Amino acid sequence: MRRTLALSLLAALIVSSPAQGDCPPPFVLQWGSSGSGNGEFNSPSGVATDAAGNVYVADSGNNRIQKFSSTGTYLTQWGSSGGGNGQFSNAQDLVTDAVGNVYVADFRNNRIQKFTSTGTYLTQWGSSGSGNGQFSNPAGMAIDVAGNVYVAEFSPNDRIQKFTSTGTYLTQWGSSGGGNGQFRNPDGLATDAAGNVYVADANNDRIQKFTSTGTYLTQWGGGLQNPTGVATDAVGNVYVADFASHRIRQFTSTGGYLTQWGVLGSGNSQFTYPISVATDAAGNVYVADRDNNRIQRFGSASTIASVRDVANDQGRQVRIRWVRDIQDCPAAATPILQYEAFRRIDVLPPAQATAHLAARPLAMDTPGAIRNIGALWFASVLLAGWEFVGAVPAHGETEYNMVVPTLVDSSASGIHHSAFFIRAATAVPTTFFDSPVDSGYSADNLPPIPPAPFVAVYQSGATNLHWGANSEPDFWYYRVYRGSTLGFVPGPANVIATRADTGYVDVGPAGSYYKLSAVDVNGNESGYAVLTPQGTVDVADAGPLTFALEGVRPNPTTSSRMAISFVLPVAAPARLELVDVNGRLVAVRQVGVLGAGRHSVDLAAGQELRAGIYLVRLTQGRLQRTARAVVLH
Numbered sequence: 355m356r357r358t359l360a361l362s363l364l365a366a367l368i369v370s371s372p373a374q375g376d377c378p379p380p381f382v383l384q385w386g387s388s389g390s391g392n393g394e395f396n397s398p399s400g401v402a403t404d405a406a407g408n409v410y411v412a413d414s415g416n417n418r419i420q421k422f423s424s425t426g427t428y429l430t431q432w433g434s435s436g437g438g439n440g441q442f443s444n445a446q447d448l449v450t451d452a453v454g455n456v457y458v459a460d461f462r463n464n465r466i467q468k469f470t471s472t473g474t475y476l477t478q479w480g481s482s483g484s485g486n487g488q489f490s491n492p493a494g495m496a497i498d499v500a501g502n503v504y505v506a507e508f509s510p511n512d513r514i515q516k517f518t519s520t521g522t523y524l525t526q527w528g529s530s531g532g533g534n535g536q537f538r539n540p541d542g543l544a545t546d547a548a549g550n551v552y553v554a555d556a557n558n559d560r561i562q563k564f565t566s567t568g569t570y571l572t573q574w575g576g577g578l579q580n581p582t583g584v585a586t587d588a589v590g591n592v593y594v595a596d597f598a599s600h601r602i603r604q605f606t607s608t609g610g611y612l613t614q615w616g617v618l619g620s621g622n623s624q625f626t627y628p629i630s631v632a633t634d635a636a637g638n639v640y641v642a643d644r645d646n647n648r649i650q651r652f653g654s655a656s657t658i659a660s661v662r663d664v665a666n667d668q669g670r671q672v673r674i675r676w677v678r679d680i681q682d683c684p685a686a687a688t689p690i691l692q693y694e695a696f697r698r699i700d701v702l703p704p705a706q707a708t709a710h711l712a713a714r715p716l717a718m719d720t721p722g723a724i725r726n727i728g729a730l731w732f733a734s735v736l737l738a739g740w741e742f743v744g745a746v747p748a749h750g751e752t753e754y755n756m757v758v759p760t761l762v763d764s765s766a767s768g769i770h771h772s773a774f775f776i777r778a779a780t781a782v783p784t785t786f787f788d789s790p791v792d793s794g795y796s797a798d799n800l801p802p803i804p805p806a807p808f809v810a811v812y813q814s815g816a817t818n819l820h821w822g823a824n825s826e827p828d829f830w831y832y833r834v835y836r837g838s839t840l841g842f843v844p845g846p847a848n849v850i851a852t853r854a855d856t857g858y859v860d861v862g863p864a865g866s867y868y869k870l871s872a873v874d875v876n877g878n879e880s881g882y883a884v885l886t887p888q889g890t891v892d893v894a895d896a897g898p899l900t901f902a903l904e905g906v907r908p909n910p911t912t913s914s915r916m917a918i919s920f921v922l923p924v925a926a927p928a929r930l931e932l933v934d935v936n937g938r939l940v941a942v943r944q945v946g947v948l949g950a951g952r953h954s955v956d957l958a959a960g961q962e963l964r965a966g967i968y969l970v971r972l973t974q975g976r977l978q979r980t981a982r983a984v985v986l987h
Contacts, residue, residue, distance in 0.1 A: 376612075377686055378615035390416050395413050395415070398647065399642060402449050402450050405450075406454070411642065414445050417441070418431050418432060419456065424651070431473070445461070446492065447459040454471035455468060455469065459493060459505065462491065464481055464491065487517075503518070504543050512529060512540060525568060534562070535570045538557035545586070553584070555573075557580070559580065560573050561575075574605065579599045583595030585632050591605065598627075626645035627643075628644065629644040636653075636790070655680070658675070658676045658790070663799070669763040676776045678752060695744045696774065743759055776789040801879055804871065804883045806883055810890040814950075818859055823954065824880075828875045830854075835848050836866050837868075838866065855955050864890060870883040898923050901923050911986070920953055925950050928972065929972075930945045932971075932983075940968065965985050968984075
């Protein structure tokens, strides 16, 4: 049974267990296609993994070795057609040792070549023949915990040879035939932690098991048809590439049937002549799907397939997709009840938060607005570990999806990832199976709507611009652009104002074109409201306006918005204040820059006001007006 005892900030601990009942491991991913480019294959015939989880493929038709990450990312390659050092004539199989060296069965060159993990040639041994250390088409390889190398040869030698890691001959066993310890084209090889050796006896349609010195132990067939590959996992289960049946079969170390998967085809979990199989320390199973020219990966624990932004939303959400745990099936001994998503509690580097705030026009910030945005970035300071963010029930599905919240959105200031893992929970609270950690990022995909209505009045040598307020909860500010033609393109060179208020006085001659947009806190900009000279009303001075505070509309109002309407008779310094019942100044705004006329300002400006009674005070010179406002939650 797999059981997680602790979880670090970097990865979940996974301990593999045998499959219980007929529960094949779920498909995780695949890579490869037909060709000779990086990550392409021409009849891949061998697959192996190293201690770091990297995957090596013997790309036999291309006479090369390709190396990938466990997720199929191409890393490097080496080899070409020929008989020189580092060249191959049908690279048939390969294995890795504890330090990452790679051994390759060079089939038609009748030799074994040894390389570093990056493909640097180290040594070789073998030649054509039937003597000790000679080969007749070496087809399969295995390595034991001591570093000894085992090689399976096709007919006419039909035998297994054992060598040290430098190629010194140690022993051999086998001959042509169908008896115990005899072979007909032995192909795949594998060893287990006890040093036992498993042989895929291809043309005898069976697996034979031996000690490390070749003493026969047991065999089984169970309907195998031309088995060509064999591998073992950390607990001794045996995986067989059943070539002609187009499937992978799993057995106990003594041949007891556990499960199988695969049929003829090119879809996920389908095969067209699976020729080789390998496992890694995390319990993943890799299959060289020869005629489909690809590698398929299967897993035992839940594996996150993707963490992607939820499109067309206001941000702070990602959709996690994962493949099921092997215990999520009716025959499992410890069935899964539900899957739980956990998010790592991270703190973004201060430089990233500073960059985000610096992108905002500081003239518009209020203490409350800065505090609200700051909380978004710094709420997790001094916290550590993981937190639960959602769950879905388990129903034996091949894969699952869940939408979960992120820590913060990515924006123009940078990409900010949130890390997650999936826990497969059972009926026993202390028994659960955790996936590896993966991460993704969210983004606010919805810009505000263009401000409306957008009107202008030309009076006393200035164009007085006014527009309706945006109501989006993540609204930030407005941008006003000015140009000389209708087709001018808004940009940094022609922006004349960035404002949180709904008005602007543009001093100068009439006749300009204006474009107005709204921007949200993640930098998304709306489309443009357009105002032409023909849409600007030219009015004569109608005498002095009357200084007035028309108050809050509506009143009572909400805790996050306080729209104050007022009239200024002249373009002179003016001050709008919000005071609580104890006389404390809650908010202040300099509004004289709006010019003469009727205006509306949101005095809350992003703050979350407490419920209660407030006084709104408007002052311009010696003039002052006061109104009462009620805030409800």
